[in-house]
Ligand SMILES: Nc1ncnc2c1ncn2[C@@H]1O[C@H](COP(=O)(O)OP(=O)(O)OP(=O)(O)O)[C@@H](O)[C@H]1O
């Protein structure tokens with residue numbers, strides 16, 4: 001059984017045009033305008049499957065529907081049409097929402113919006129406290145989670161003394177404390193410097209490899225997608241491409257059509273190919289490129 005299964009899901013954001021944006025009061029309806037304005041679906045007929053333990057990247061240009069799709073994965077949004085199963089549970093089943101939220105944790109873009117506690121360990125404990133878990137158990141679980149993201153020495157720090165990358169790792173620890181099966185990162189490295197980006201990506205990659213946690217990372221950094229087991233590319237709300245990094249990045253024209261650029265190494269390989277060198281299209285690592293150049 002797949003961990004995530006989407007069957008023709010569509011999502012359309014509710015239209016708020018009858019409500020005044022400032023006062024929140026209902027506007028008087030214009031009797032002449034009975035025709036409803038056709039609105040676009042933010043995601044359209046998405047069908048896909050993700051297996052437990054996979055490291056998945058979702059790519060796509062601004063507004064292509066990545067975040068809308070991601071919010072379906074822990075039932076923050078429910079499909080307008082179609083069905084989404086998370087670990088076998090249909091996200092439309094109200095009673096199971098908390099099970100889904102516990103098993104799929106989300107890390108968002110802005111590190112400053114996600115930390116609630118005034119001390120790191122209190123912040124990590126927050127979710128468990130809400131579940132009414134005994135305090136000894138909480139302490140144990142908080143220190144284990146902080147250790148797993150390499151932040152144990154910062155347990156008593158104030159979060160505002162941390163770098164962006166460290167804050168994101170604390171956010172990951174807060175999710176880990178809940179013993180999730182899956183972590184979804186919605187551009188969680190976008191506001192970080194290169195070092196912070198590496199810290200966060202290395203941490204989640206390790207959790208994926210060592211603990212078998214399914215990781216679904218939305219990113220604008222093509223380099224991050226090179227490590228993925230499988231990539232989904234979205235375009236205008238639709239699933240435009242899917243495949244392994246080699247399958248995806250060997251299709252340079254389609255990547256361009258999706259509004260994306262190739263990872264730098266693939267750009268270099270492409271430039272050499274255009275100069276007449278015989279470099280296979282599926283070269284995506286420095287070793288492969290070195291080998292291809294040696295074989296000229
Ligand atoms: N809260 C909202 N209300 C109405 N429309 C929305 C809302 N959020 C997103 N949309 C629209 O849905 C579509 C998909 O947006 P979404 O945020 O999912 O894209 P994205 O791929 O995550 O983009 P980005 O890379 O900029 O984060 C866009 O057309 C967007 O304008």
Ligand SMILES: [Mg+2]
Nearest residue numbers: 066067068186
């Ligand atoms: Mg987004």
